[in-house]
Amino acid sequence: SWNQLSSIFPGTKGKYLRERYRNHLDPNLKQHPWTWEEDQILKKCYLKYNNQWELISRYLPGRSANQVKN
8 A cells, every 4th residue: 555655655646656656766667768660650649549557558558657747
């Protein structure tokens, strides 16, 4: 539980730890620049789903919703 984990780190909330892990620390996240193919998928999905970043990120394995949004 993220809330239990936050008790180890005084002054932090479980929500912060979860978001930090999901958007930056998860070892499954791609940290390299976007490929041309990923960019094309993003464009296509944005036209279909507008700014539903979480949904779009499902089409881009290894990219978080935050990476897709930014």
